[in-house]
Amino acid sequence: xxxxxxxxxxxxxxxxxxxxxxxxxxxxxxxxxxxxxxxxxxxxxxxxxxxxxxxxxxxxxxxxxxxxxxxxxxxxxxxxxxxxxxxxxxxxxxxxxxxxxxxxxxxxxxxxxxxxxxxxxxxxxxxxxxxxxxxxxxxxxxxxxxxxxxxxxxxxxxxxxxxxxxxxxxxxxxxxxxxxxxxxxxxxxxxxxxxxxxxxxxxxxxxxxxxxxxxxxxxxxxxxxxxxxxxxxxxxxxxxxxxxxxxxxxxxxxxxxxxxxxxxxxxxxxxxxxxxxxxxxxxxxxxxxxxxxxxxxxxxxxxxxxxxxxxxxxxxxxxxxxxxxxxxxxxxxxxxxxxxxxxxxxxxxxxxxxxxxxxxxxxxxxxxxxxxxxx
Amino acid sequence: xxxxxxxxxxxxxxxxxxxxxxxxxxxxxxxxxxxxxxxxxxxxxxxxxxxxxxxxxxxxxxxxxxxxxxxxxxxxxxxxxxxxxxxxxxxxxxxxxxxxxxxxxxxxxxxxxxxxxxxxxxxxxxxxxxxxxxxxxxxxxxxxxxxxxxxxxxxxxxxxxxxxxxxxxxxxxxxxxxxxxxxxxxxxxxxxxxxxxxxxxxxxxxxxxxxxxxxxxxxxxxxxxxxxxxxxxxxxxxxxxxxxxxxxxxxxxxxxxxxxxxxxxxxxxxxxxxxxxxxxxxxxxxxxxxxxxxxxxxxxxxxxxxxxxxxxxxxxxxxxxxxxxxxxxxxxxxxxxxxxxxxxxxxxxxxxxxxxxxxxxxxxxxxxxxxxxxxxxxxxxxxxxxxxxxxxxxxxxxxxxxxxxxxxxxxxxxxxxxxxxxxxxxxxxxxxxxxxxxxxxxxxxxxxxxxxxxxxxxxxxxxxxxxxxxxxxxxxxxxxxxxxxxxxxxxxxxxxxxxxxxxxxxxxxxxxxxxxxxxxxxxxxxxxxxxxxxxxxxxxxxxxxxxxxxxxxxxxxxxxxxxxxxxxxxxxxxxxxxxxxxxxxxxxxxxxxxxxxxxxxxxxxxxxxxxxxxxxxxxxxx
Numbered sequence: 001x002x003x004x005x006x007x008x009x010x011x012x013x014x015x016x017x018x019x020x021x022x023x024x025x026x027x028x029x030x031x032x033x034x035x036x037x038x039x040x041x042x043x044x045x046x047x048x049x050x051x052x053x054x055x056x057x058x059x060x061x062x063x064x065x066x067x068x069x070x071x072x073x074x075x076x077x078x079x080x081x082x083x084x085x086x087x088x089x090x091x092x093x094x095x096x097x098x099x100x101x102x103x104x105x106x107x108x109x110x111x112x113x114x115x116x117x118x119x120x121x122x123x124x125x126x127x128x129x130x131x132x133x134x135x136x137x138x139x140x141x142x143x144x145x146x147x148x149x150x151x152x153x154x155x156x157x158x159x160x161x162x163x164x165x166x167x168x169x170x171x172x173x174x175x176x177x178x179x180x181x182x183x184x185x186x187x188x189x190x191x192x193x194x195x196x197x198x199x200x201x202x203x204x205x206x207x208x209x210x211x212x213x214x215x216x217x218x219x220x221x222x223x224x225x226x227x228x229x230x231x232x233x234x235x236x237x238x239x240x241x242x243x244x245x246x247x248x249x250x251x252x253x254x255x256x257x258x259x260x261x262x263x264x265x266x267x268x269x270x271x272x273x274x275x276x277x278x279x280x281x282x283x284x285x286x287x288x289x290x291x292x293x294x295x296x297x298x299x300x301x302x303x304x305x306x307x308x309x310x311x312x313x314x315x316x317x318x319x320x321x322x323x324x325x326x327x328x329x330x331x332x333x334x335x336x337x338x339x340x341x342x343x344x345x346x347x348x349x350x351x352x353x354x355x356x357x358x359x360x361x362x363x364x365x366x367x368x369x370x371x372x373x374x375x
Numbered sequence: 376x377x378x379x380x381x382x383x384x385x386x387x388x389x390x391x392x393x394x395x396x397x398x399x400x401x402x403x404x405x406x407x408x409x410x411x412x413x414x415x416x417x418x419x420x421x422x423x424x425x426x427x428x429x430x431x432x433x434x435x436x437x438x439x440x441x442x443x444x445x446x447x448x449x450x451x452x453x454x455x456x457x458x459x460x461x462x463x464x465x466x467x468x469x470x471x472x473x474x475x476x477x478x479x480x481x482x483x484x485x486x487x488x489x490x491x492x493x494x495x496x497x498x499x500x501x502x503x504x505x506x507x508x509x510x511x512x513x514x515x516x517x518x519x520x521x522x523x524x525x526x527x528x529x530x531x532x533x534x535x536x537x538x539x540x541x542x543x544x545x546x547x548x549x550x551x552x553x554x555x556x557x558x559x560x561x562x563x564x565x566x567x568x569x570x571x572x573x574x575x576x577x578x579x580x581x582x583x584x585x586x587x588x589x590x591x592x593x594x595x596x597x598x599x600x601x602x603x604x605x606x607x608x609x610x611x612x613x614x615x616x617x618x619x620x621x622x623x624x625x626x627x628x629x630x631x632x633x634x635x636x637x638x639x640x641x642x643x644x645x646x647x648x649x650x651x652x653x654x655x656x657x658x659x660x661x662x663x664x665x666x667x668x669x670x671x672x673x674x675x676x677x678x679x680x681x682x683x684x685x686x687x688x689x690x691x692x693x694x695x696x697x698x699x700x701x702x703x704x705x706x707x708x709x710x711x712x713x714x715x716x717x718x719x720x721x722x723x724x725x726x727x728x729x730x731x732x733x734x735x736x737x738x739x740x741x742x743x744x745x746x747x748x749x750x751x752x753x754x755x756x757x758x759x760x761x762x763x764x765x766x767x768x769x770x771x772x773x774x775x776x777x778x779x780x781x782x783x784x785x786x787x788x789x790x791x792x793x794x795x796x797x798x799x800x801x802x803x804x805x806x807x808x809x810x811x812x813x814x815x816x817x818x819x820x821x822x823x824x825x826x827x828x829x830x831x832x833x834x835x836x837x838x839x840x841x842x843x844x845x846x847x848x849x850x851x852x853x854x855x856x857x858x859x860x861x862x863x864x865x866x867x868x869x870x871x872x873x874x875x876x877x878x879x880x881x882x883x884x885x886x887x888x889x890x891x892x893x894x895x896x897x898x899x900x901x902x903x904x905x906x907x908x909x910x911x912x913x914x915x916x917x918x919x920x921x922x923x924x925x926x927x928x929x930x931x932x933x934x935x936x937x938x939x940x941x942x943x944x945x946x947x948x949x950x951x952x953x954x955x956x957x958x959x960x961x962x963x964x965x966x967x968x969x970x971x972x973x974x975x976x977x978x979x980x981x982x983x984x985x986x987x988x989x990x991x992x993x994x995x996x997x
Contacts (some may be wrong), residue, residue: 036990141391155922184398186391233439243420243428256432259471259508288410295406298983299399306393315399326413333416 015177023072023368025301032068032360035345036061038287043348046274050180054350062352064357071361075369080364081110083127083134087154088116090127092121094161095302121162121170121353126359128158128174129320132181133312138266142186150296151182155201168214172321180319181312184302234270237262243271249280267339267348271334274363287346291325301367308368389466396751411639418439426700439953440602441576444595445541447622449555449585457555460541464522468502472534476503479532483513485522490515494677512558512578516542516674528764542673543579552628552632552857553659554794556584557669559676575599575788581674583694585856587627588793595622626858627656636974637662639686640967646935647695647835649854650971653940653949655862656852658792661976672818697790697797697899697948700832701953704912705760705963706938707781707827707959710841711768712753713879714780720772723753723878729763733822740766743911758892760825760909767776769825774816777824778804783851783868784841786833791853800837803830828913839951839970842938844868846946848876884943886971893935894965905972907939909960932956937964941972948975 007104025341040057047053097111097120132151139147148370155178163171183192207215241257250256255277258266266274276284280357295318302314321344328343420428449458466483473479480499484492484585495515502511517525522537543558558579561569565580574580575597581954583586598619600699630634635647641664647720648662667684693699715721722887731747733740742748746756756764772831782788785801801807803824805816825828833841841852849868883906887898893909912934940949952970957963 049509050506051504105695118446141394147855180402183402186394186398239420240428240431242417243424244432246421246425246429261509276417276421281417283418283423285414288414290405292410296403299403303396303399308395311395315395319402319406322409326409329413330416333413333420335416337412 002126003307004063007137020368022069024069024246025297025364025367027297028294028301028360028364028367030359031290032345035287035290035294036065038121038290039089039271041252042271042275042278042346043146043267045255045278046258046271049253057348064350067354068357068361068364071358072364072368074365076313076362076366079130080134080137080309082108083130086127087131088256090120090124091158091161093356094158096120097165098161115307119351121165121167122355124158124162124174125170125320125355126317128155128364129177129316130183130313132178132185133316136181136185136312137307137309139185139308142188148182148187148191151178151185155179155182165210168210169341170330172319176323177320180323181316183319184312184315185308187371203241228291234264234338234370235332235334237264238270238273239334241270242276242333245277245280248265249276249278252278263367268342269347270332271347272329272343275312275346290321295322298363301363303348304370306370314366315364317363321359322357390981422753432707437903441938442598442600442616443576444597444619446558446579446619447544447589447593447595447947448624449593449856450624450626450708451634452627452659453630453632454626455631456546456630457551457627457629459544459546461544462539463516463542463967464539465535466525466747467510467536467538468513469510469534469838470502470505470507474533479535482525482528485515486521487515491677498792504724507775510529510536512538513802514675516837522609544673547631547635548670551629551631552584552666553663553696554584554629554634554658554667554970556586556588556794556896557582557672558586559672559984560674561799561940582890583907584794585627588795589625589857592625593622595848596620626856627856628652628659628858629661630659630975630978633971633975633978634660634662637971638664638666640970641954644954644957645689645695645961645966646952646957647699648950648952648967648971649696649835649839650948650950651839651843651852651854652974653846653852653946654850656843656854657839657855657858659855659948660971661696661856663693663699665689667691672850676883694794695834695953696836697792697794697834698712699953700798700800700834701787701934701936701955702829702831702912703827703838703912704839704910704934704936705762705831706908706951707825707831707846707911708760709755709879709883709908710781710784710786711765711777712757712882713875714777715768715846716753716875716878717778718772718776721753721768723875724748726752727756727764727767729761731763733763733766735766735770735822736835738819753878754882754885755891757908758889759886760886760893763823767823769821771820772816773818774821774824775804775806777821778802778807784844785837785851786831786841789839790834790836792836793855794856797836798834800834801830801832827910834949835953838936838938838953840947842940843949845876845944846882846940846949877913880943883908887939893961894969896961897966897969901941901969901973903941904943905939905969905974906943907937907968908935909965910934910938912936912959914956933958936960937968939965939968939972941976947980948972967980 013075014074038052040061044050044054093111095252100111111118131154135147135151135154136143155175158178159171159175162174164173229270237257241255241263244250244257255263255264255266255274258274263270263273272287275287279286298314298318302311302318305311305314324341324344325341326342327336331336331338331341342349344356345353347353378419387723393819407934434921435643446460448456451457453533465629470476476499484495484702487495490811496511505511517537520804529535531772545552545555545557559582560578561574569580573594573596573904576595576843577594579797580591581593586593595620599617600613602613603614633650637650637660641648641662646664648660649658650660665687671680677812690821690961703811712723716723727750729743729748729751731742731743741764743760747763748761751759753764772780778787786799789797789799803816803820804924808814808816808820808830820829824831836854840852843852844850851868853863884904887894887901887905887907888894892898894907898905898907914933933956935952935954937952937960938950940946950971952964952968952971954967
């Protein structure tokens, strides 16, 4: 990665192209569009050639791209000003969910306001890291102990409001996105290693507090074959799909696992298995390269950001994206427990796509709203 | 960037940036390492273990199929079947396996001669765009004969399989439709609220009436069957099965014979009849007319028939028993009278002179009888339905006392019947008007309230219930349609003097049996004593949300009402009848009410009540 600062800036000043004027980052957009196009193709195949499903997803992609574009127009300092209020609102909505939330699949994740139905925890995926970045916008490197404690407290508050919904998976992932900001803000290494050791040691305690279905998932993860027609079914069928794909895959629309309906939720959480079955190891490597390209570009944007607030946001968003990809693929390939998480930019569905595209919009805004330096 | 965000101008900031970039590198390398782990895992699965999984993908073909539960049946009180499940045949289609979709479609159109070919065509248009490997069911059922016709040519149409399933049928057709309700296809809104596990393999759900209220009981829970299939998805054999648990049968308190008799009495009229057991609230007849055939809805009704029903000016979809809100008119008088004498506003023997009107604040409130009833006591006021008597009484009582006297009979509150969505009606009071209309109460409004007009609105079910409570001397029963085996502890209205109740009931008996009674013509032949009260409700312009009878044609005609119960001493049945825009209560509603009661005793207690009754007790002077 190149860190040659002054040159880049000169280039921006001189040739302010069309995309730049529209506050769009071309490389990032290219990566995103390639992923979304792949997504449409695989969703179409996974649904067994259901045009209605593909049309809906295409419409969602269109809306999400538009919203990304809108967010790219908002200068980061505006976000900075509103951050405390957004956080406050997010926390209040999480509390509202606990009080009045709609119960879907046994967890109260949805809030209904008139005709709109949404998950406040989805919004928190963005708001929490932004808030932690806001907290460290002015701090030294490494930051003061007090500030780190405050940051950890905000993460813990948000995480615990989500974990009681109950949604352990999302809670952990949102917590991780907040922690990644702490990492980039300069959390001392010794604290990091101590914390990792602590988590490993406290695993038995966490086990004690898990819900029955969560314990079941962990057990199934450890020995999926013990329950081949119950909860282990998903993982076994997913591994069969991936493994039978081989090196070059069964070809597009060739996923028998999805088409004969052995693979559950083939268009959403298990979309990766369909891709792996149809395009094989080569397809998988291609997909991971595309993801790496997007993450690298995002981290580059972070490295070029002019202030602490924006660089923390950019870096944290990319780490969050990475964690989601890793957890989903790890899950469907049997490396991690089944946590019910979509694959970013690939799975069928609207709300996670929207959150992601907003984060890309903010990333583009960070990259294209830089003030020319006086130096 | 605001000043305070600019960190580029000092050394510390430079240092910070350097440190930050170092951490970015660490993060990116971390990312690449973990991606490498994923690729290693994929290499393991897709390269090293590929052959094993390939074998599993081809050989392992155990899938899980859901067995939908059989819906519970519904019976009437005499174990006569009201809602049944009949086997019908349907076609399952898988696009992937079909050779020539259009040829198959044509064949189906020919066989299904009872279905508009366009609807079949529309289904296929949609089907062509859906998942090509999933099986879809043609939403039209085949009769046995049609199924046989298709079976003959089925070898020409691969990808189409004939399956049998159970279809909800209502053997009595339109009868009791508003009580039973019906099932229909699950819609998007219902889908969101359902437990997807419990409804796997089921595509119908109770939409209204008993079918909806007792959905949980009737539905049951699905079973699971493991099926071994070959690569092409063909079933090789069926393995372990977890059988479905069928829904429970339900026994209603309705008597379908009485119900159908009551429906026939209504003829073409709009209105409602409710008959119930005053001792326990069991509903014998639950009639709302016009009725319509629920069988139309089971497989989805076509637009034409649906619109015809929806836009029918008689509004058959409205469940008038629980959602029709009518001014109770003079049927409110026995309750008014009882409230007045129980609370000492008037003595039952006190006589009031009625010149045919009451003047209050320069306004003349007319009695229905222009010439007046002369000297009127409570008995005469009820028997001849004298308005002026109640006008005067109401001014003494005031609206809030009237409200408090009528509220225990359930006016203005839900009856608690086991059907969703009943209306509350309106029992006005000062507080009610302030809250709802935001205006103070006028005493003139009290006067018209006293004869059940003005703001007063009641559902036929409320009226029947109030009558039952009067009949059983104050036991607050809850009307219900499903037979319950536990006896509910009933609330009892506080009785100050039982003789007051007996006097009011005696007056209602005189309505039916004395020479001046408003319903005397209809009860002369009865071998037993019954009590009743007619009502003729003027149709005011209501601002009713649920149902506004005066939006209909003939709207200026009065509603005809009747309440009654029998026998007087040991009531077995209480009834309320409302015939919309059908004129006076004594002309239309009263004879219907009497006939239903008569039929009831023919059906149930003919030995006890029909022969050797003491005829001399009756007044035959009419």
